[in-house]
Amino acid sequence: xxxxxxxxxxxxxxxxxxxxxxxxxxxxxxxxxxxxxxxxxxxxxxxxxxxxxxxxxxxxxxxxxxxxxxxxxxxxxxxxxxxxxxxxxxxxxxxxxxxxxxxxxxxxxxxxxxxxxxxxxxxxxxxxxxxxxxxxxxxxxxxxxxxxxxxxxxxxxxxxxxxxxxxxxxxxxxxxxxxxxxxxxxxxxxxxxxxxxxxxxxxxxxxxxxxxxxxxxxxxxxxxxxxxxxxxxxxxxxxxxxxxxxxxxxxxxxxxxxxxxxxxxxxxxxxxxxxxxxxxxxxxxxxxxxxxxxxxxxxxxxxxxxxxxxxxx
Amino acid sequence: xxxxxxxxxxxxxxxxxxxxxxxxxxxxxxxxxxxxxxxxxxxxxxxxxxxxxxxxxxxxxxxxxxxxxxxxxxxxxxxxxxxxxxxxxxxxxxxxxxxxxxxxxxxxxxxxxxxxxxxxxxxxxxxxxxxxxxxxxxxxxxxxxxxxxxxxxxxxxxxxxxxxxxxxxxxxxxxxxxxxxxxxxxxxxxxxxxxxxxxxxxxxxxxxxxxxxxxxxxxxxxxxxxxxxxxxxxxxxxxxxxxxxxxxxxxxxxxxxxxxxxxxxxxxxxxxxxxxxxxxxxxxxxxxxxxxxxxxxxxxx
Numbered sequence: 001x002x003x004x005x006x007x008x009x010x011x012x013x014x015x016x017x018x019x020x021x022x023x024x025x026x027x028x029x030x031x032x033x034x035x036x037x038x039x040x041x042x043x044x045x046x047x048x049x050x051x052x053x054x055x056x057x058x059x060x061x062x063x064x065x066x067x068x069x070x071x072x073x074x075x076x077x078x079x080x081x082x083x084x085x086x087x088x089x090x091x092x093x094x095x096x097x098x099x100x101x102x103x104x105x106x107x108x109x110x111x112x113x114x115x116x117x118x119x120x121x122x123x124x125x126x127x128x129x130x131x132x133x134x135x136x137x138x139x140x141x142x143x144x145x146x147x148x149x150x151x152x153x154x155x156x157x158x159x160x161x162x163x164x165x166x167x168x169x170x171x172x173x174x175x176x177x178x179x180x181x182x183x184x185x186x187x188x189x190x191x192x193x194x195x196x197x198x199x200x201x202x203x204x205x206x207x208x209x210x211x212x213x214x215x216x217x218x219x220x221x222x223x224x225x226x227x228x229x230x231x232x233x234x235x236x237x238x239x240x241x242x243x244x245x246x247x248x249x250x251x252x253x254x255x256x257x258x259x260x261x262x263x264x265x266x267x268x269x270x271x272x273x274x275x276x277x278x279x280x281x282x283x284x285x286x287x288x289x290x291x292x293x294x295x296x297x298x299x300x301x302x303x304x305x306x307x308x309x310x311x312x313x
Numbered sequence: 314x315x316x317x318x319x320x321x322x323x324x325x326x327x328x329x330x331x332x333x334x335x336x337x338x339x340x341x342x343x344x345x346x347x348x349x350x351x352x353x354x355x356x357x358x359x360x361x362x363x364x365x366x367x368x369x370x371x372x373x374x375x376x377x378x379x380x381x382x383x384x385x386x387x388x389x390x391x392x393x394x395x396x397x398x399x400x401x402x403x404x405x406x407x408x409x410x411x412x413x414x415x416x417x418x419x420x421x422x423x424x425x426x427x428x429x430x431x432x433x434x435x436x437x438x439x440x441x442x443x444x445x446x447x448x449x450x451x452x453x454x455x456x457x458x459x460x461x462x463x464x465x466x467x468x469x470x471x472x473x474x475x476x477x478x479x480x481x482x483x484x485x486x487x488x489x490x491x492x493x494x495x496x497x498x499x500x501x502x503x504x505x506x507x508x509x510x511x512x513x514x515x516x517x518x519x520x521x522x523x524x525x526x527x528x529x530x531x532x533x534x535x536x537x538x539x540x541x542x543x544x545x546x547x548x549x550x551x552x553x554x555x556x557x558x559x560x561x562x563x564x565x566x567x568x569x570x571x572x573x574x575x576x577x578x579x580x581x582x583x584x585x586x587x588x589x590x591x592x593x594x595x596x597x598x599x600x601x602x603x604x605x606x607x608x609x610x611x612x613x614x
Contacts, residue, residue: 039507046415049408054431056476063450064442114340122334123341135345141530141600142593143537145564146351149589152571153354174347181344207333235439238539238564242571264441264540271445271544275464281449288442295437 064292067285076286080252081261085279090287092252096165096260097234097294099253103169104176104233109226111173112180113215116222119181120188121210140178147175148242156243163244166256171239176229183225187218220309224302231298235291237264263291355593358586365580371587374552378570378581385584387591389552393560394595397471397542398535400556404475405531409482410524416483417490418512429484436480444544447473452545465547465559474541478531485530489523490516522610526603533599537592539564563592 079089115132123129151171161167191214199209215222245265253260261269270284363371366385373386412432416425452469456462462469493516501511517524547559548569561569570585 035507035510039509042509043415043419046411046419049411050415050428050432053408053412053435053476053479057431057435059450060438060442060446063446067449111340111343114337115344118334118337118341122337128338132341132345135348138597138600139344139348141533141596142351143539143564143596145537145539145567146355146589146593148571149567149586150347150351150354153358154350177344177347205330207330231437235441237439237441238543238568241568244571264439267441267445268540268544271441271448274449284445285449288445291439292442295439299437 061292064285064288067282068289071282072286072289076283077290081266085277085283088283090263090266090290093261093263093266093287094290095252097262099165099256099260100169100172100262101230101234103166103256104173105226105230107170107173108177108180108229108233109222112177112226112229113184113222115177115181116184116188117210117214120185121206121214136178136181140182143238144175144236145238145242147171148239150174151239151243161257163246163259164257165253165260168240168243168245168260168262169256171243172233172236175236175239176233179229179232180222180226183228184218184222187221187225188214190221191217220305224306224309227298227302227305231295231302234262234294234298235264237268240265241268263287263294267291351593355586355590358583359590362580362583362587366584366587376550376552378550378584383581385580385587386552387563387588389550390561390563390566390588391591392552392554393467393542393546394536394562394564394592396554396556396560397467397474397546397562398532400468400471401474401478401535401538402528402532404472405478405482405535406528408475409479409527409531410486412479413483413486413490413524414512414517417487418516419508429487432483433480435477436484438477440477440538440540441544443473443477444470444540447541447545459557462557463547463559465545465549466557467546467560468556470541470545471556473545474535474538477538477541478534481531481534482527485527486520486524489520489527492523493519522606525610526607529599529603529606533596533603536599537564537596539568543568563588563595567592 076089077094078091079087081090081092082088115136119129119132123132148171151167151174155161155167155170156163159167161170195213195217196209199213200206204212240262245261246259251258267284267287270280270287274281274284362385370385371387373384374388375384375386376389377384416429416432420428447470451473452462452464452466455466455469455472456464459468497515497519498511501515506514542562543565546562546565548561548565549559550561551558553560566588567585570581
C-alpha cells in the first residue's frame with residue numbers, strides 16, 4: 001500500500017516538475033495583467049457609448065428648447081395659425097390633436113379590451129386564439145405609413161370621411177390597437193385564478209365574473225397600456241400626412257367631420273417650409289416642446305398608475 | 314309565486330351569457346379584418362398599377378412619375394431604403410450591443426434601473442421630432458465636417474434613424490443576455506475570466522439568437538421609418554449610391570405622393586400602392602425572419 005502511495009507521490013512530483021517547464025509564471029502574470037487592462041479599456045469604452053447616447057438625447061432636447069425660446073408664450077398657445085411667423089399660434093392645432101385623441105381613446109379601449117377578454121377568457125387556446133394573436137403581432141410590425149394607405153382607401157374614400165378628424169382618429173386607432181390588446185391581455189392574465197374560482201363558487205356566471213371581478217382588478221394595467229398607446233398615437237405623423245391633411249388650415253375644428261391639423265402635422269409642415277421662412281424652425285421647435293410636454297405628462301400618469309397598482313399588490 | 318320568479322331568472326341569464334362571447338368575437342375579428350383590409354387595398358390597387366406598367370420597367374433606375382410620359386423604375390427607392398437602413402444599422406448595431414453588454418454585465422442593478430429608462434426615452438420620442446433634429450441639428454453639424462454635404466442627404470437621416478432604433482437593439486439584446494442563467498456566468502468567473510471575457514465569450518454566444526433577432530427587428534423598423542427620411546433626405550429620384558446626395562425611400566415616396574401630387578385614378582396614384590405593397594412585403598419578411606430566428610435558435614435552459 002505504502003509503495004503505491006510513494007509511487008503516486010513520486011509521479012505527482014515528476015509531473016509537477018514537468019509542468020514547470022510549460023507554465024512560465026512570469027509570462028502568465030504578464031498575460032493576466034494584459035487581460036485586466038483590456039477589460040478596463042473595454043469597460044470604459046462601453047460606458048462611453050452610454051454617455052454618447054445620453055449626450056445625443058441631451059443635444060436633441062437642448063437644441064429644440066433653445067430654438068423655441070422667445071417663441072413659446074401664451075399668445076403662441078392661444079393664437080390662430082398664420083403665415084406670418086410672428087403672429088402664428090397653435091390653438092387650432094392643439095384642438096385638432098385633442099379631438100383626435102377623443103376618437104382614438106374610446107375606440108382603441110373598447111376594441112382592445114374586448115379582443116383581450118375574448119382571447120384570455122373565452123378562446124383560451126386553439127386555432128382561433130392562435131390566428132388572432134399571430135395576426136395582432138403581425139399588425140404591430142406593419143409600418144405606420146401603410147396604415148395611412150389603409151385609412152386613405154377605406155375611411156377616406158370608401159366611407160367618404162375624407163381627411164376629417166374621424167378618418168384620422170380611426171386610422172390611428174387601428175395603428176395602436178395591437179399595443180392596447182397586448183397590454184390588456186397581460187393585465188387580464190395577471191388576475192389570479194382563485195378570484196375567478198371564488199366568484200364561480202358564489203354562483204356567478206362567466207360574464208358576471210369578468211365584469212365584476214376580472215375587469216376591476218385588471219383596470220390599472222389596462223389604463224397604463226392605453227395611455228402609453230395614446231402617447232404613441234399623438235406623436236404619429238405619417239398616417240395622417242398620407243390621409244392628405246391640407247397644408248394650412250386656419251380654422252379650429254368644430255365637429256369630428258371637419259378637416260383638421262394636429263401637433264405632429266404642423267411640426268412637419270413648418271419643418272419642411274424652413275427653406276422658405278427661417279423662423280418656421282422656431283415655430284416647429286416650440287410646437288415640439290408642447291408635444292413633448294404632453295407626452296411626458298401621459299407617460300408620467302401611466303407610471304403613477306402602475307406604481308399605485310404595484311403597491312396595492 | 315317566488316318560484317316562477319326564480320326560474321325566470323335562471324332562464325334569462327344563459328341567453329345573455331351566450332350572446333357575450335359572440336359580440337366579443339365580432340369585435341376581436343376587427344384586428345383580423347384590419348390585416349385583410351391592408352392586404353386587399355395594397356394588392357387591388359397595386360395590381361391596377363402592374364397591369365399598365367411592365368415588370369421590366371419597375372426594376373429599372375428611371376423614376377419620373379410626374380412627367381407627361383411617366384416612367385416607374387423603383388430601383389432608386391429600393392436603394393434609398395437599403396442605404397439609409399444600412400447607415401442606421403452601422404450606428405445602432407455597435408452602440409446598441411455595447412450598451413446592452415454594459416447594462417447587462419458591467420452595471421450594478423441600481424445603476425441599470427436609472428440608465429435603462431433613459432435609453433428607452435429615445436424610443437418614446439415621436440419620429441417627427443427626430444426628423445426635425447436630423448434636418449436642423451445633425452445636418453448642419455455634419456456640414457461642418459463634410460463641406461460637400463447637401464442640405465438634404467442620406468447620411469444625416471441614416472444616422473438619426475440609427476439613434477432612434479438603438480433602444481430596440483439595446484433592450485431586446487439586454488433581455489436575451491439577462492435570460493442566460495447565472496450559473497453559466499458564475500462558472501466562467503470561477504475559471505478566472507474577466508468581465509469582458511465572460512461577456513464576449515460566454516454570454517453573447519449564448520444569447521446570440523436574441524441579439525440577431527433584435528438586429529433584424531431594428532432593420533425592419535428602419536425600413537418602415539417615414540418622417541425622418543421624408544424631412545431630411547429630400548425627394549430626389551436620381552439613382553445614386555452616394556450618401557452625400559439626397560435620396561428618396563419607399564416610405565418618403567408614399568408621403569410625397571399622397572400630399573396631393575397625383576389625382577385619384579392615375580397611374581401615379583396607383584404606383585403609391587405598388588410601393589406600399591413592396592414596403593409591406595419587405596417589412597413582413599424581416600419580421601418573419603426575426604420570429605424564425607428567435608424560435609429556431611433559442612436555447613432553452
